[in-house]
Amino acid sequence: MKFRFDESDEQFRQMIRQRIAQILPADISDRHRRVLSNSSYLEDQRRWFAILDAEGWSVPAWPVEFGGTDWTALQRFIFEDEMYAADAPEFHWIGSHMVGPVLYTFGSEAQRERFLPPIRNGQEVWAQGFSEPSAGSDLASLRTNARRDGDDYVVNGSKIWTSGAFEADWLFCLVKTDTQGKPQRGVSCLMIDLKSPGITVRQIRQINNEGHLCEVFLDDVRVPVENLVGEEGKGWTYAKFLLDHERTTSSFIFWIKRELTRARELGQAVFRNGRPLIEDPEWSRRLAVVGAEIEAHEWSVLRVLSEEPSNFPITAAASVLKVKGSELQQTITGLQVDALGTQSLRDYGDVRLDASTDPIWPDLYQGRTSRAMITRASTIYGGAQQIQKNLLAKLALGL
Template sequence: MRFDFSPEDEAFRLEVRAFFREHLPRDLARRFYIGAHPPPRSDVRRFQALLHSRGWGAPHWPEEWGGTGWSPLRKHLFMDELYRADGLDYGWQGLHMVAPVILAFGSQAQKRRFLPPMISGEEFWAQGFSEPNAGSDLANLKTQAVLDGDEWVVNGQKIWTSDAKMAEWGFFLVRTDPAVKPQRGISFLLIKLDTPGLTIRPIVSIEGGDGLNEVFLENVRVPRDQIVGEPGMGWTYAKYLLEKERTASAFLYFNKRELEKAREIARGQTVNGIPLIDTPGYARNLARVEVDILALEYSVLRVLSHEQNRHNLDAVVSALKLRGSALQQRVTDLQLEALGLHALRFWDHGEGEVIDADEALRWPAFVPGRTAQALIARASTIYGGSQEVQKNIIAKLAFRL
């Protein structure tokens, strides 16, 4: 086994690093560092346009639709450098989630209509999966779509709908056949979010952001051709969507970046004139988290290199999610430990607004946004499949329990 990258891959890493150093606007990098949730739409659009102009708007897409043709390893290096530069890994609902489904199962007309404005940053997407009584168990979803001539009439409610407030389009799982077993009666429907009868109500989360939403659908009429693939195959398409990004749920790049921020804070804080990073207690806590993040990184690289092992790959992915989500909490808690009383200064992200620049300058550069980020991380072990769900998957697939 090789534990280093080839000279060619290292040269690629340096190319990406130089691009971000030279072209990422400093005001964007600063706001991304702070981490408003959600970020201002104008910032997202600017950054996506920057990547798209370089041909890096969607590295994982096929080349014919604007992808790069990179190997999994180079995609990994790109994401590592993007986070290192305080770039923005946003637009997940469109670029990483609905796009692979449209590419694999959508019509040519759907690809031509939806992919170009997605990769350029002109249109944003929201994910409409979870419901009040169907979160981790999506097979219980109740939102119905009934065919009426050339339109689907949709009624129901979605919750925790990421990015609905800032998006033009949403992809929804809806029940189109209640007579068959639950998984077979679900379809994958694309809905414009300003369609009459569709109401969005933001959910203000603990740090003041409103990236999550409730969506109410009352007799929403959707053109028949906005269903992706075949009716009743939505469950299969949703599983395909989740399988396309097997290592994303490890949150590796986030954890590596936040570890460096914890290190930065600890260098700037002192205890009796000694930098916190040099005190035995904090150095020990930092080392423990660093070792676990390093182990997570090598686990991700083993998956990316298609290493053969005796475990079911879905169980491995659940293990990565289990460890990576817990590390989000540990590494952000490490930042709060280093901030000490500074952690009490909380900037409310509300309405997606950026932190007031003049006030932020009166504090050390590493203070704004850290407390809010730690609060957001409390949900990391719930969304995308809770810890309990992941443990059940591992027990079933890896240990046959």
């Protein structure tokens, strides 16, 4: 059986593909194709978001009244699929997929007017302040506290694994405003200006030699009460809302599909014993297997988007997609490194400066090893694999 999109969806795909080709600057797509990790360069992201905002496409999942589109869930899926296939920079995920939906659903009118426009046009970048040294997957045990003092909250504590905090403008932060009663009831959500006095951001050197992940220390940081999102003590509710709102994002399906394309290209470009690697039966078999798994994963995402009736809660479906998506990230990047063999050991340096066209080290090779190394963390971040499986045991199997 071969699944297909209907004709109207294919026409929409062609429209999106052609328009992206017209508006995506070549230097941005070239840089992003050769970027060493999962991250885009900030200035490229800002430029690209401004272009998308002018097109009306920067936050397609938002309601139309807040700058979104009236596309269906399937059309939004197609749009993101084409964005990744064109090597466009990834979305400012924290702002577009987390802060924005929480603000237009629970925030005040003043907060919407202040924060939604610069998220749409990419001029303000957000970091997520959830995890702490003693509260990773178990956010109910977080210790960062916010004490009310007149028109401010005074915040003390620390956050860790805070992606992009070193270059972000704002922190979307869970804090404890009440230590009495059940832990979840005392959690609130604050928007914290990362330029505030008392904030120290320390980058964490990663296995691929980047410092995208950070520690954030907050020492008597004063945050205006007007930066409280929604109601005090409802932060846990807003965090759960995000999981239900973006239930397929953790599948990483678009990223994985793009890396599958890279693997196929490597199979044609890399030669072993005078023949393209794609002609090697064992390597070709491995490529076919992972290709089939990725296609099955894609259709699992589409089933969730179609809101197909299920006996399982949507949070269980999100956990399934997270578990499989994490594993596939590691599998496909591992296959790429295996294709390169000893050539995967080269240090490519900063791809913004290294634009070598040497046939021995083509652009296609750049970033493969770095991505494979950083995806070793994919089964940890965003909810560790063991935690996800515990959720599945409880929510889907009743254990």
